[in-house]
Amino acid sequence: MARAVSETHGEILAAAARRFGVTGYRGTSLQDIAREVGCSKATVLYHFANKEALLAELMAPAIGVLRDLDDQLTGLTGAAAQEVAAQGFVDLAVRFRREIAVLRGEFPELLCQPAFAHIQQISDRLRDALAGNSDRPGARIAALVLLAGISEACAEFVDIPDDDLRAALLALVRRAVEPVEAQLPHPPTTEDKDS
Amino acid sequence: MARAVSETHGEILAAAARRFGVTGYRGTSLQDIAREVGCSKATVLYHFANKEALLAELMAPAIGVLRDLDDQLTGLTGAAAQEVAAQGFVDLAVRFRREIAVLRGEFPELLCQPAFAHIQQISDRLRDALAGNSDRPGARIAALVLLAGISEACAEFVDIPDDDLRAALLALVRRAVEPVEAQLPHPPTTEDKDS
DNA sequence: TCAGACCCTGACCGATCGGTCAGAGAACAC
DNA sequence: GTGTTCTCTGACCGATCGGTCAGGGTCTGA
Numbered sequence A, B: 001m002a003r004a005v006s007e008t009h010g011e012i013l014a015a016a017a018r019r020f021g022v023t024g025y026r027g028t029s030l031q032d033i034a035r036e037v038g039c040s041k042a043t044v045l046y047h048f049a050n051k052e053a054l055l056a057e058l059m060a061p062a063i064g065v066l067r068d069l070d071d072q073l074t075g076l077t078g079a080a081a082q083e084v085a086a087q088g089f090v091d092l093a094v095r096f097r098r099e100i101a102v103l104r105g106e107f108p109e110l111l112c113q114p115a116f117a118h119i120q121q122i123s124d125r126l127r128d129a130l131a132g133n134s135d136r137p138g139a140r141i142a143a144l145v146l147l148a149g150i151s152e153a154c155a156e157f158v159d160i161p162d163d164d165l166r167a168a169l170l171a172l173v174r175r176a177v178e179p180v181e182a183q184l185p186h187p188p189t190t191e192d193k194d195s
Numbered sequence C: 001t002c003a004g005a006c007c008c009t010g011a012c013c014g015a016t017c018g019g020t021c022a023g024a025g026a027a028c029a030c
Numbered sequence D: 001g002t003g004t005t006c007t008c009t010g011a012c013c014g015a016t017c018g019g020t021c022a023g024g025g026t027c028t029g030a
Helices: A005-025 A030-037 A041-047 A051-073 A077-096 A096-101 A119-132 A135-156 A163-177 B003-022 B030-037 B041-047 B051-073 B078-095 B097-103 B117-129 B136-155 B162-176
Strands: none
Touching: A005 A051, A005 A096, A030 A041, A051 A077, A051 A119, A077 A096, A077 A119, A077 A163, A077 B003, A077 B097, A096 A135, A119 A135, A135 A163, A135 B041, A135 B136, A135 B162, A163 B003, A163 B136, A163 B162, B003 B030, B003 B041, B003 B051, B003 B097, B030 B041, B041 B097, B051 B097, B051 B117, B078 B097, B078 B117, B078 B136, B078 B162, B097 B136, B117 B136, B136 B162
16 A cells, blocks of 8 residues: 655645645645545654644745745845836746645734744835835835735636736736836935844 | 623624634634633623624625625726726725725635625626726736735735725726726727737 | 523533554565 | 564544533513
8 A cells, every 4th residue: 555655745745735725724634635635644644744844845835936036136126126026926926826825814824833934024025125115105005915916816817827827917017016216316325124 | 790782792793803803713713702802602602693693793894885886886887897896995995904804815715604605796796897897817817916905905004094095005906907998899909818 | 579581601512623653564675 | 584664544632613501690570
């Protein structure tokens, strides 16, 4: 009965992605995943230390790309930051549609888990970048609406080809983002958010 | 110890709204709510038939307004539908910020409950209206992004005055919505990527 | 005074959750 | 053969969930 370890491991991961995407992380039990794979719950816990570890491994690739995007944004401000954030996030959201569906709405509590501790800060920086680092409430609100809405849309429109979805979202973002005034009144107080 | 029934009833409702808003519907136990009120779990279930009934009563006002908006949309198409949908939904989302926070991300499963059976259809019609009843994927995607994003933003920005938030969101929607071609029977399809 | 309605509670129920553990069975090296 | 390692499992655990129930206070009207 024993399969190759990597095989079962992968099957569990795939089943978890499917179930999490439909019923959410908390709404999916280890028993559900085991049933879908065709093994026992104990087998799931043989391959993964616990439920959280399973989720962490599932999200690792997406988190890696998110971190890369965050790195690209360091030092950028204004329109340049907006453009990189828009392209980067749209691309990420489209590519990792399924992973985003997993987190759907459970962000607040999942972010408390140690494996996702810094995602909140990254997404805050992403929002600021998309707002062109503007302090105007309108810009910040628009940026949050777009980030949240894009996540939701990607999780919802699973049947649209990547390229079409990416193009539509990017066009939307470019229409919707509050244009930031160029470089002119840029204050000399280069206030880096780094403390 | 016995308080007036309406008093305890209201306290439970208020406590449930607070807890649901923070930890979500499924993430909040009846015990949590009872603890916040300062009564026993049995008391909560004396005032409300079950957990679902508690949620239903909490959401009733918002659902009523949503239904009214849906009525207003019947018969409208194109730009008129877009405008009514935009104003109506932004207003609703801002007014019922807390109720929206309750549903945050748990929509898919909560919609299965009989008390919320038709909300899915209403929100689908709302999305179509905001898209100007266009069939173009771009318009439909933009509409969904805006609806989902606005919900999320309202649940997040609890500290912004109603008027400011409403104005910012409305401005965003008007920028972001795909303009619908007037009444022309069919567009000249300049760059229609629709297949 | 007393019955009954109302408000509330502790104790309890079955179900399900994430997680543990001893051990069965197969594969392989010697 | 024997021993070891790897994979997998049933049985079990404590905790928590939503929900039930008998009954104890308290108030009120007859």
